[in-house]
Amino acid sequence: MTLPFVDVSPFLEKGTPPSSAKEASAKSLFDACRDVGFFYLKGHGIPKETCELVLDTVRQWMLTATDEEKAVIARKDAGFGDGDGARGYQKIGENVTLGKSDFHEAIDLYAAHPSAPRSPPYQPLHGPNLWPNPSFSKIFTTYIDQVLLLGAALMRCMAVALSLPEDHFEPFISPSFWVCRAIGYPPLTPEAMEANPGGVGCGAHSDYGCWTFLLTDETKGALKVEGKDGGWVDANPVEGCYVVNVGDMLMQWTNGLFKSTVHQVVHLGSNYRVSVPVFFEPSWDAKISPLETCVAKTGGMPLYGGVTYGEYLLGKVASNFYTEEK
Template identity: 40%
Template sequence: LPLIDISPFLTWKASPDSRAHIAAHLAAACRTHGAFYLTGHGIPRATTSHLLSLARRFFLENSPAEKAQIARQAPGAGDEDGVRGYQARGGDVVGRRRSWREVVDVYREGGGGAADGLLEGRERWPERHEEMREAVEGYVGRVRGVGRAVVRAMGVALGLGVGVGVLEGGTEGAWVLRLVGYPSLPEEGEENGEDEKEGDGDDGEQYSCDAHTDYGCVTLLLADATAAALQVQLKDGTWIDANPIDDAYIVTIGDIMERWTNGVWQSTTHRVIHRGDTYRVNVPFFFEPALDAVIRPLDACIKASGEPPKYGKIVYRDHLFAKMKGNF
């Protein structure tokens, strides 16, 4: 995958030429690969390493009963909203299969506005892991700035002549952070026990997370050093390993960016097949539009595509809620 240094978009002192140079490389990466490695983000390695370590400790040092204390609950009394908190292995279906992973989901608070209470709650944190809460909140403050820099660069790459406002849908964009733990897949033919439920694939293949695209704007993936797990599908249909690079994010394009660009940039299909001996941990950060943002193909992108609008108008909130209900 291409390597993009985003640092010229993190400071107002950078020259227009340096930004134009990066934007050109970014445009090529998004057009041809739909994914790239991101360097120059300015987040200290100590910060990212600490967060990955805390996630690993939570998944490996807590019993199922302890994890269940912050398990995702259906919307109802109190702060339950159906999407925040812990989800055990097999709890979500991606593609045609239940995922072989466990997850803690953190969403920006502020009210989702769904009639059924979806996304109206507050975060769920483990009582004896206050350090994890502090680390997540501090990290979000930093990585949101990186997300803004990326979409600023994308705006230049698309020739929009605008800042973050258009591609984020407003300065108060939504976001989602996931702490994800991947145990090694069982050996071929090994019984999955209670995890073999309706929704598993029937072709005999095993995936930690089946092939999918992310349904938002841009995903910034912080991953541990595990290789030969994450795979990205190229435009010709072939799959390549997206192995971690030291001190770099793996960035993928989501469905909303494909809509904005009228298909000039296509959302990135990816999957996880983790057969290594280690317990893999990653922290994807989903940088999203504002919930009330109206998403439609942008005029400049319609012109660049040379085709009529491929997508109708949607409100991001409606798109997000439909995906949440389908996945969980």
């Protein structure tokens, strides 16, 4: 299995008329999402310099911040100080996938909750983002805004791919309840594996929302995508492209026509790997049910019941910080 390429450039400008370029992009997106669930996205329009600045910002902070500085923005359970159970810095081993600790550190960021209070205590996911410093906040806020425009463009491409009006998904994604992770992966050395039994850089999982736009450094052989035969295929970075994958909401929306493919990170290199995924999600209150056109293409019966995205996300996040009992 190899990851296909999709060119999103015909959809970057909203409101442009139908064209053969749009049809070609939509067909390549349909095939990639149906057959693999992962692809390289080119023609995205986000400058290389911007991407490099984001990665450099993460690397510098992760490698130079003191334990005390990291503790200032540490994730806290909801109801304690400025914690909301999800946002903030996570030390190595704190994030959990399928009950197993992951060998990475990260800062987790989320869109503002539509009913967030002005002051603590906060309910889960209702708090403010915990930024390392104003410069980090400015760089990431600008970058995330650019990726959100890209996500909306890819939703327009998806609509055409499914023979729907190009703006069909706009009410469901305006605004997107996006998620962003700034992640640092130390080398998964034998000593680290012994100290973290059963864990990998990030365990096998699928993503929760619509699209994941992965920005990563040049490290190869770390991101693994599960193939149809159950084996693992490297999704190595390609210059000028994002690695993009389908999330659970798109799989449910398309009644399983598009694949939310399982993937993991196993970083065995000697370097400190940095990655910044931005998860383009539906709105918090968006109700997601299988599209009739997709039900017709997948046997005529809905495979999923309706779900409100925010409720689905809360259920997933609740399991991200609790390991299986030894």
